[in-house]
Amino acid sequence: MTKRVAILLSGGGSNMLKLVESMTGDHPARPVLVASNDPGAGGLARAAALGLATAAVDHRPHGKDRAAFEAALSRHLDAAAPDIVCLAGFMRVLTEGFVRKWEGKMLNIHPSLLPKYKGLHTHARALEAGDAEHGCTVHEVTPALDDGPILGQARVPVLKDDTPDTLAARVLTQEHILYPRVLRRFAQGHRDPVFLDTSVR
Numbered sequence: 041m042t043k044r045v046a047i048l049l050s051g052g053g054s055n056m057l058k059l060v061e062s063m064t065g066d067h068p069a070r071p072v073l074v075a076s077n078d079p080g081a082g083g084l085a086r087a088a089a090l091g092l093a094t095a096a097v098d099h100r101p102h103g104k105d106r107a108a109f110e111a112a113l114s115r116h117l118d119a120a121a122p123d124i125v126c127l128a129g130f131m132r133v134l135t136e137g138f139v140r141k142w143e144g145k146m147l148n149i150h151p152s153l154l155p156k157y158k159g160l161h162t163h164a165r166a167l168e169a170g171d172a173e174h175g176c177t178v179h180e181v182t183p184a185l186d187d188g189p190i191l192g193q194a195r196v197p198v199l200k201d202d203t204p205d206t207l208a209a210r211v212l213t214q215e216h217i218l219y220p221r222v223l224r225r226f227a228q229g230h231r232d233p234v235f236l237d238t239s240v241r
């Protein structure tokens with residue numbers, strides 16, 4: 041049975057594009073909705089250009105009332121009835137209630153080798169720490185931020201002249217490989233983690 045995938049984003053949607061592009065042929069999943077908390081998110085326009093169903097739920101009118109924002113978002117999500125929800129550059133912290141509703145079905149990609157560098161500014165923090173390697177992690181979403189079971193990781197070397205931007209670009213390239221790889225396995229019922237190691241030196 042083809043799994044229905046909803047993708048939540050806040051920005052340009054490069055990860056969303058790679059996920060959508062991967063769901064073809066014998067892939068066990070298909071995209072059914074791309075939604076964002078920002079009506080101006082570039083990823084929404086890119087998804088609409090591909091003919092995908094989209095939804096924009098502006099979080100700003102709801103102020104600090106996260107539950108109200110999530111209730112509005114859930115009306116679109118529930119209508120799409122996804123089997124899997126992929127957070128792909130979705131920058132809103134979700135309440136425990138929302139996460140519990142989708143627990144076991146919701147994935148996120150985080151630009152660090154979790155459990156290192158939960159939260160923001162991960163590339164700058166890795167450079168600051170003098171790490172020799174960095175990377176990205178796909179994990180199941182649980183109520184604790186950036187903390188759920190790891191489903192995949194990709195590692196990249198940190199180069200001596202790296203800036204946060206050059207390092208982020210190298211990691212993003214791996215995100216685009218890792219997330220589709222993990223989604224396909226997840227849709228097939230696999231929960232054992234995938235580890236990618238680029239020997240880019």
Ligand code: GRF
Pocket residue numbers: 049050051052053054055056083128129130149150151176212215
């Ligand atoms: C990626 O760096 C991802 O790790 C982080 O947000 C960014 C999403 O970029 N969560 P995009 O919107 O998929 O291009």
